[in-house]
Amino acid sequence: MDEKVEISTTILRRLPQYLRILNKAKENKVSSVSSTMLAEELKLNSILVRKDLALVSRNQGKPGVGFDVDELIEDIEKYINIKSIKNAIIIGAGRLGQALLNYYGFEPNMNIVMAFDTNKKVCDNKRIFYIDQLEEKVKKNNIDIAIITVPKEEAQAVTEEVVNCGIKAIWNFAPANLKVPEGTLIKNEDLSTSLLILLKKIEDNEN
């Protein structure tokens, strides 16, 4: 895995966390915060926090005073700003697929336009369509992202279908190691593995 991509991904994961704390500080009329305070709130190493902020922020914070809250919010928002809105489809309109289809928390960065399924009973021909309309609808609706929420056995086959339709980015919720051609982006969201990590920690705690 490319080291540079890996680093920027972990930083990207922390930036929204800084933003939440900064916005709360702003609400409470706090005008400056230190990297130490941010580190403590998030249980992170303060050197790491300082490095992150050095990367995204115009100034390095005043010694003994810290970072200006408004300025830091602006810098982080600029850094994580997504410039264009992407259109997405969902493949697999089961429980998880329908929940995501009806979840508006991803706006304004991503619009989930429609979903596809192989079960005609769930297809309403309004927002859920039978899978044989995939290619036509993808081309007509300028789709960038496919969200995969099918059972793991079907995941590779539907991935190949969406790649064949020209989609270059996949957000995969199926517990499967999908193979995609060079140049296709994939982001895995493996809830079973997340749960495994939590359960292992619970058992370690009990011992």
Added chain:
Amino acid sequence: MDEKVEISTTILRRLPQYLRILNKAKENKVSSVSSTMLAEELKLNSILVRKDLALVSRNQGKPGVGFDVDELIEDIEKYINIKSIKNAIIIGAGRLGQALLNYYGFEPNMNIVMAFDTNKKVCDNKRIFYIDQLEEKVKKNNIDIAIITVPKEEAQAVTEEVVNCGIKAIWNFAPANLKVPEGTLIKNEDLSTSLLILLKKIEDNEN
């Protein structure tokens, strides 16, 4: 963050991926695999794969032959084996909460027993209950885990409620930095941040 915990978490995230490839190899009647092959399939560094396998496996693989597939499957399954079944509740029976309540992919390791909500209209008193029954039901049903699927504004308050009921592990789907007392485990599942990472990569690819 404790360095040791962090390392074991990242390994835990890779072990199910090795298992999937090994099980597929077994289906195809392949009897041994090399760490190099596993590394290539998963786009990981092969030294990292060898380190992971040295940690969980009885033997180190034969030079030029590799690891016995059956033995390695057994060793990994033993390593990630969860010894006891945990009971969970969902706080927030909105779209995501109801999807998780009706998703059986977490069994047999975790049973989602019931959900709670502040909206009486969604409470069926079978599997979804009004929030004022939380404490009574948690005590009666021996609940270990609370899955938080409320809006971010409500997340901290409901977290404090479940902690007060004696729950020691939280799986948080709300985009909020929850504060929990020492000894309470928390696993964050932040879909918005995951999406942000995917969208940033798409923009990098376009440039």
